[in-house]
Structure formats: C-alpha cells, structure tokens
Amino acid sequence: MERPVVYYVFDVLCSWCYGFSETMHQFHEDHKDSIDFRIMSGGMVLGEREGAIGDLPDAVKEGFKRVEEMSGRPFSAAFYEMLDKGEAQLSSLPGALALATLRTYQPDNAMAFAKRMQEAFYQEGLPPAQAATYGHCAEDFGMNSEDFMKLMVDKERLELVQKEFEVVKQWGITGFPTVVYQDKDKAYLLARGYVSREQLDENLKKIQELV
Template sequence: MTDHAQNPPHAHETTPAPKLTYVFDAYCGWCYGFEAAFGDFARSRADSAAIEVISGGLFVGSRVGPIGAFTGLHAANERITALTGAQFGPAFRDLVDDGEFVLDSTDAARGFAAVRAQAPHRSVEIAQALQSAFYLQGASLSDARTYRAVADRVGLDGGRAEAEAFTDASSAAAEADFARASNWGVRGFPTVVLEVPGRAPVAIGSATSTADELRAELDGYLGVSSQAGRP
C-alpha cells in the first residue's frame, strides 16, 4: 500500500483556451492598417489563446473590378496612415493612379490559403507579408509568383506556394474561410472573433484599436466570462 493521496479525476483537466479568429481581406486597406496592432497583440497572447487568420472575401462576385472604380482611395489611405501609421508604397500608389488593376479577393484568399497550409500557426505573419507585398510593392495577388515571394520572405517553400496557389485545394480552403465569416455574420474587415467555450462568439476591437486596447478588451471579457455561473 501507499500513503500517497490519489489525485481527484479532474485534477489534470484544463479549461479549453479561448480562440481568436482574425477575419481579414488581403485587399482591405483598413486591415493593412490594423496589422501592426494585431500582430503585437497576437504575439503577446500566443501562449494563452489559439489564434488564426482567415479570409472574409471583400472583392468577390459583382464587387470584383478595377481599382479605379473605387474613388477616393488616396484620401482613404491618408486617413488610414493618420490613424494607424501604416505606410503605402509608391508602387501601390501607381496602381491606384493607373486605375486598371483588378481587385479579386477570391484569388487573394486562394493564394493566402496555399501559403498558410505550410504553417497554419504562422497565419498572422503570412497575412502581414501578403498585405505588404500589395500595399508596399504593388504585387498582384492574382499572380502565383507573388506567393513564391511571400513564402520565401517568411522562410517557407516558395516553389510549393507558387505551385499550390490556385489549386482545387486552395480554392476549397478559401471558400471554407468565406463560409465561416458569413456564418458569423461578418460584413466588414478587419473583424476579430473571440470564441470562449460555453459562450456565443463575440467580435472584439475595431480597425483603429491599438494592441493595448485589444489586450484590455480581451482580458476584460475573459474576466467577465470566468465569473459566469457563479452566484
């Protein structure tokens, strides 16, 4: 016999971690402005929450069209810079001035899914690299070579990313992303969805939230939820 007390059955059980899903669109300027704050926030909460990035689908269907059809972009981007500090590169500004570049979020979502498949746990970093390719370098997200460059930039397999950018598998992954966003009722980007076991999903933050504001909102919400069910 032993005099060691046995642990109760629940001693090693842990509460499931909250999950944060960042719904973005690679062609969304406000998402580009938000990426630095969200990246800081995500790194600081990586050990306490499951975090992923999915595509929401901004320019799809009838909204696919030339960038010149969306008037006032320079002014909108100046506002994004003023509120978030994000900088837009000369190559991107040239695309806006020319007006012919076609915004197609389905292609962007497919390519993003192809790179993300190599390292799902690095989806925040991959999304940032993808948006930098467009907003700083003016790269087309309908060009498979862009995904080679993005993958190379973050230390993944560029050749694989280029080959898989527009496959049936990447298309299916993009459509699954769109469906998840739609099921949550997401209509604008960026949106961060917080899921806590036993509670309904809730959106936190806004396009101009700082990392500190996101942390405070998340911690405050989790503090409230931890009291649920207590007298």
C-alpha cells in the same frame, strides 16, 4: 484544459486591415502562449466587386489617407503609382488561396504571412490578383515560389476557401478587420474595424473578466 481562441477575420485587400496588421501581429506575439489564434479570409472583393483598382470610388481612395493618419502605417509611393495607373486587378480570392496554402504547411506562421501579403500590395505595389505576388511572399517563409503557386490552385484549396467565405458570412461579419474571442461555447466581439493596441488590450481584459 481547452484554450480560448481568437479568430482574426481579415481580407488581403482591406486597407484598414493593413493599418491594423502590426497591432494584430504584436497582439498575437504577446498572447500566443495562452490563446490559440486562427486567421480567416473574409472575401471582401469577389464576383461583381472584382475589377481594376482605378475603378475604386473616390471615397475609398481618399480613405487611404485616413488609414495612414489613424494607424501610422504609410502606403508607399509604389502603391500610389499603381493606384494612379489604375490597371491592376482587384480580387480577394488569390490572397485567400495563398493564406490557406501557407496555413496548411506552416500554421504557426499564418498571422505573419497575412501581414507579409499586405505589405506586398501596400508597400511594394505588387498586383494583388496575381499568384506570383504570393509566391514572392512565400519565399520569405522558406517555400519555393513556383511550388507555392501550384499549391494555391489545388481544387481542395479552392473548396476550403469558399467554405471559409461562407462561414464568415454565416457569422454575420461584413466588415474587416473583425476579431472574435471564443471561450468554450461563448464568443465575444473583441474588435470590429480598426482599433488601437491599447483598446484591443482593454477589450480583451474586459472579456476575460466576464468568463
């Protein structure tokens, strides 16, 4: 029997995804025996949006406090120090390449790895545009950091990630996090933006009653 699928569309740089990551991690743990989970990178910061963290609009910087209040997940002193220094570069591509790499070799750990990548940025204050940050994360999953960084820059990996960005765009998803529930040929929006665990469970229950 074909199992339903939950697509979690996130971005490594998305602060609301960081706030949501513990909720999504637990949701995955609780439902992975009956639902297939697939995590995708949305490509939030690419092209003209790439640049130094210090160039972020004040509204975005002020939004970090809102994320903390809503989710209860704090940003570290190391992150705020990086923000104040303003030099770290922001790009969604390295994180997307890292996720695609880990997903290829350890698909069952993709959700946990996405959470770990965001912790590297928002808790450890590691630069999100540097491959070494993701090599560091991969070590927690039993992979050699140098080998992992080489796998990240494989041409096929880049093509896969670019196709992933296009699929997300075709789906009309422009904000993160977004969670989609698919059962056979029908798809339902499970969450758009940050929601509590209670709301996520309630949304799932309502959708499952429909199908």
